Amino acid sequence: MLKEGLDVFIPMIDDDAIDAVVKRPDGKFVEVQIKARSNEVKESYSAFFSPIKHEYRANYWFVFYSERMDKMWIMSSSEFCDESKVMSDGRRSIKFNRVANKEPKPLQKFENYIELNFDRIKNEDTK
Numbered sequence: 001m002l003k004e005g006l007d008v009f010i011p012m013i014d015d016d017a018i019d020a021v022v023k024r025p026d027g028k029f030v031e032v033q034i035k036a037r038s039n040e041v042k043e044s045y046s047a048f049f050s051p052i053k054h055e056y057r058a059n060y061w062f063v064f065y066s067e068r069m070d071k072m073w074i075m076s077s078s079e080f081c082d083e084s085k086v087m088s089d090g091r092r093s094i095k096f097n098r099v100a101n102k103e104p105k106p107l108q109k110f111e112n113y114i115e116l117n118f119d120r121i122k123n124e125d126t127k
Contacts, residue, residue, distance in 0.1 A: 004118050017054070024122055031057070032121065036065040044097075046104035047071065051091035056081050061121050069097060069104050073113040076126040083110070 001008045007023035020032040035049045047066040060077040073096055075083065084092035096113075097104040106114060 001118050001121075004122070006118060006122060017052075022121060028059070028125075030059045030061055030121060030126075032061045032063060034063045034065070037067060039067045041068065043068070043099045043102060043104045047073075047096035047106070049094050049096075051087050051089075051093045052084075053091050054080065054084075059126055061126070063118075063121075064094070064096065066097070066104070069106065071096070071106060072115050073110060074115045074118070074120050075113050076120075076124070078127050079113070083113075 001020070001022060005025075009021040009023070011018055011021065017033050018031045019034040022030050022032055024030060033052075035052070037046055037048070046068040047064070049064055054077070057077045062073075062075045062077070062080050064073040064075070065071070080092065080094065084094040086092055096107055096110045098107055099105070
């Protein structure tokens with residue numbers, strides 16, 4: 001985000017599921033939650049993000065990153081609520097990959113969320 005010229009502020013405490021506050025070029029501020037999976041996880045868990053307690057929030061974004069797949073998915077709060085699975089306790093989980101020939105592959109269903117940069121966070125208003 002910094003390399004793309006965004007002003008990024010890091011909260012001192014992560015009590016509200018906010019990893020960064022970003023000031024966009026239009027002067028608006030948005031909140032960002034970052035979730036990442038390392039290269040060390042099993043192939044089937046390469047882009048599986050375990051249950052997260054989350055309810056819709058305006059001006060809130062998720063950045064999901066899989067090191068093994070070298071892929072990043074960006075979703076608004078609304079998109080995450082629409083696309084994630086709700087567990088019995090109300091938490092939400094999402095899995096962006098499948099395994100083929102022992103290699104993790106992105107699920108086609110989520111291809112429109114794969115991003116190479118942070119333009120969505122920079123330019124889009126959330127619904």
